[in-house]
Each structure stands twice: as C-alpha cells, then as structure tokens.
Amino acid sequence: MHPIRKKRLTIVLFLLAGIGVAVGLTTYALRQNINLFYDPSQIAAGEAPHDVRIRAGGMVEKGSVVRDPESLKVRFRVTDFQSSVPVEYTGILPDLFAEGQGVVAMGKLDAGGSFVADQVLAKHDENYMPPEVAESLKKTADGQPVANGAAQSASY
Amino acid sequence: MWQFFHKLGSPKWFYGISTRLMPWLLVIGTALLMAGIVWGLAFAPKDYLQGDSYRIIFIHVPTAFLAQSAYIMMAVAAVVTLVWRMKLADVFVKAVAPVGLVITFLSLFTGAVWGKPTWGTWWIWDARLTSMLILLFLYGGVIALDRAINDEKSAARAVAVLVLVGVVNIPIIKYSVEWWNTLHQPATFKLTEKPSMPAEMWVPLLLAVLGMYLIFGWLACIRMQTEILAREQKTRWVKDLVMAGRH
Numbered sequence: 001m002h003p004i005r006k007k008r009l010t011i012v013l014f015l016l017a018g019i020g021v022a023v024g025l026t027t028y029a030l031r032q033n034i035n036l037f038y039d040p041s042q043i044a045a046g047e048a049p050h051d052v053r054i055r056a057g058g059m060v061e062k063g064s065v066v067r068d069p070e071s072l073k074v075r076f077r078v079t080d081f082q083s084s085v086p087v088e089y090t091g092i093l094p095d096l097f098a099e100g101q102g103v104v105a106m107g108k109l110d111a112g113g114s115f116v117a118d119q120v121l122a123k124h125d126e127n128y129m130p131p132e133v134a135e136s137l138k139k140t141a142d143g144q145p146v147a148n149g150a151a152q153s154a155s156y
Numbered sequence: 157m158w159q160f161f162h163k164l165g166s167p168k169w170f171y172g173i174s175t176r177l178m179p180w181l182l183v184i185g186t187a188l189l190m191a192g193i194v195w196g197l198a199f200a201p202k203d204y205l206q207g208d209s210y211r212i213i214f215i216h217v218p219t220a221f222l223a224q225s226a227y228i229m230m231a232v233a234a235v236v237t238l239v240w241r242m243k244l245a246d247v248f249v250k251a252v253a254p255v256g257l258v259i260t261f262l263s264l265f266t267g268a269v270w271g272k273p274t275w276g277t278w279w280i281w282d283a284r285l286t287s288m289l290i291l292l293f294l295y296g297g298v299i300a301l302d303r304a305i306n307d308e309k310s311a312a313r314a315v316a317v318l319v320l321v322g323v324v325n326i327p328i329i330k331y332s333v334e335w336w337n338t339l340h341q342p343a344t345f346k347l348t349e350k351p352s353m354p355a356e357m358w359v360p361l362l363l364a365v366l367g368m369y370l371i372f373g374w375l376a377c378i379r380m381q382t383e384i385l386a387r388e389q390k391t392r393w394v395k396d397l398v399m400a401g402r403h
Contacts, residue, residue: 005239005240008238008239009235009239011238012235012238012239012320015317015320015321016320016323016324019320019321019324020324023324023328027328027335031335031336034283034335034336035283035336035337036280036281036282036283036336036337036338036339037337038337039337057337057339093276094274094275094276095273095274095276096205096206096274096275096276101205104280104339119276119277120276121275121276121277121280121339122274122275122276123275123339123341124205124206124274124275124341125341125342126341126342126343126344126352127344127352127353128203128206128210128213128344128352128353128354128357129203129204129353129354130201130202130203130204130354130356130357131201131202131203131204132201133204133354134204134205135204
C-alpha cells in the first residue's frame with residue numbers, strides 16, 4: 001500500500017478508536033441514567049431514591065394482582081425472582097399486562113417502600129410463538145412448576 | 157485484487173455493471189419482499205401473547221436492520237473516501253444517505269405503531285429508541301453537511317469524517333438492549349443462536365429482510381447513476397451515452 005494511504009488509514013483508525021473510547025467512557029459513567037428502570041433488587045438494596053420519579057421494572061408476580069372492585073385501583077408485586085416490590089396503580093393497564101409478564105412502572109417510592117405508579121407499561125420478550133405452541137408448552141410446564149420458574153427468569 | 161478495487165473506482169465501469177445488475181435487484185427484491193410481507197401479514201400464525209399486532213415485525217425488523225446496515229456501508233465508503241480518495245465511495249455515501257433517512261424513519265414509525273398497543277406508549281426514552289433516533293439525526297446531518305459545502309472534494313471529506321464519527325452509534329444501537337435495562341425487547345434474530353420464533357414466522361421475516369436489502373441495492377444503484385451522470389457530464393462517455401439514448 002502507498003505510504004500516504006497507509007498514513008491516512010492509521011489516522012482514520014486512531015480517530016475511530018478515540019471516539020470509541022470517549023463514547024464508551026461517557027456511556028459507562030452515565031449507565032445509571034441510561035438504564036430505563038430499577039430492578040426490584042436494586043430497590044430492595046436501597047439504590048433507588050425515594051420521593052423522586054423513577055421507573056421500576058420486572059415481572060408481575062404470579063397471584064399478586066389485587067383489583068379494587070370499586071375503582072380502577074390495582075395492586076401487584078413486581079419481582080426479578082430475587083426481591084419484589086409492591087406497586088399501587090390507578091388507571092387502565094395495557095392489554096399485555098398479566099401475571100408473569102414484564103412491566104415497567106413509572107412513579108415514586110413512598111416512605112413505606114411501596115411504589116406508587118402513575119404509568120404502567122407492558123414489556124414483552126423476544127420470543128414469539130403460535131397460540132397452540134404456547135398452550136402445549138404451558139401444559140408441559142404445569143407438570144414441573146420449578147422448571148417453569150427457571151425458564152421464565154432466564155427469558156426475563 | 158488491487159486491480160479490481162481500482163476498476164471499481166471507475167464511474168464508467170460502475171455505470172455499466174450496475175445497469176446490468178439493476179433489473180435483477182428490483183425483480184428479485186420486490187418478489188422476496190412481497191412474498192415475505194404477504195406471508196407474514198396474512199398466513200403466518202399469530203403470536204400467543206400479542207395476537208395479530210406482532211405482525212408489524214415483518215416491516216419493522218427489515219427496516220431497522222437496513223437502517224443500521226446502510227450506515228455501516230456508508231462508514232466503509234467513508235474510510236475509502238478518506239484513505240483512497242475514491243470518487244465512487246463518496247457518490248455512494250451521498251446517494252444512500254437520504255434512503256437511510258427514510259428507512260430509519262420507517263423503522264421508528266412502525267416501532268411507535270407497534271409500541272402503542274403492546275407496551276402502552278408510542279415513545280419512551282429508552283436506550284434502543286433513543287440511539288435509533290440519533291441514527292435518524294446522523295443521516296439528516298450527513299445530508300445537511302453535504303449540501304452546505306459547495307466544493308465537491310471538501311464536502312466529501314467533511315461528510316466522511318461525520319459518517320465515521322457517527323458509526324460508534326451502531327454498536328450502541330445493537331447492544332443497547334443487552335447493556336442496559338430497556339423497554340425494547342432483545343433481538344429475535346441472533347447471529348449465533350436459532351431465532352426465538354418458529355420457522356413459519358422467521359422464514360417470511362427473513363424473506364422480507366432479504367427483499368428489503370435487494371431493493372435498497374437497486375435504490376443505491378439508481379441514485380448513484382444519477383449522481384455519476386451529473387458529475388461526469390462533461391466527459392466523453394457520458395456525452396456518447398446521452399447521444400446514443402436520443403436515437
């Protein structure tokens with residue numbers, strides 16, 4: 001290769017490496033701000049600030065959804081299979097909201113450690129399957145509840 | 157190998173070869189894209205969780221793939237512009253940037269349309285969506301910078317540097333869903349693993365992706381040809397070509 005081109009190529013590579021390092025360090029420093037939500041474990045460990053609007057995300061714990069028959073109020077627990085956080089929300093939930101599904105809730109942690117949400121968004125995973133397949137998977141999994149839990153935490 | 161590389165840099169040679177290639181790109185690309193979309197929208201099974209609304213994946217994923225691939229191709233061309241000063245590489249960047257802008261917009265738009273019924277919101281400032289929006293602005297910036305500088309050579313170099321600076325955004329888009337907590341789900345197509353959907357879903361998706369790439373190739377060729385004719389209008393071969401077209 002021609003020496004001038006070699007020199008230019010080196011400059012280009014240095015430029016790329018420099019920008020890469022700069023952006024890498026910046027995003028690393030800002031990682032907590034780039035993260036969309038806190039995990040229940042982070043909230044349990046006291047990493048999430050109180051009385052500031054934050055997002056909490058995780059799975060809706062099975063059997064934890066309690067709806068108020070008089071209003072739109074709903075309570076449930078959000079879990080990452082290590083810790084869980086109680087969430088209160090008043091409003092209409094997205095269609096995909098269900099026990100065992102992922103959610104991201106926006107709101108504030110109150111002094112008692114429960115999360116008062118004013119927005120609940122549904123999070124779904126990257127696995128798509130026809131209803132019949134999901135049905136038969138569910139049947140198999142019902143025989144082995146432990147394996148089911150493990151598979152879910154892996155996909156979450 | 158170098159000989160081929162330098163031949164590739166000749167606008168005349170490229171004009172000839174692309175003229176022969178373009179009908180194939182258009183016909184096969186349209187066929188694949190139509191097959192993938194019709195199969196995906198009408199015949200593929202619905203999703204157990206999202207029902208029919210997941211079907212927008214058959215447009216969303218091809219546009220999102222292409223939006224990123226087109227930028228990577230532009231970055232490769234930018235290196236060629238800076239190191240080898242090959243005119244054709246600059247023509248490519250200039251021709252592809254508006255296509256990339258439209259494709260990126262389409263992927264953001266289809267993503268928003270998909271997000272409303274599934275997540276419950278059109279938009280959220282998570283890492284994936286935000287980095288994709290930055291990609292849209294990068295395409296816009298490339299077009300604007302190119303138009304702002306009148307001198308062809310200075311414009312080519314300035315644009316190439318901008319494209320290269322922006323290329324760090326591509327790994328951020330790709331890995332945003334793994335590095336950070338996002339509302340956006342991780343990738344369904346992975347390089348090393350089987351896709352996390354059954355074949356009757358991923359085959360039409362793959363067809364649509366391939367079709368989209370070929371149509372992109374056709375668009376790139378036709379736009380590059382226009383740019384080449386404009387730039388080379390004073391040369392002998394372009395004059396001959398135009399005269400031949402008149403008869």
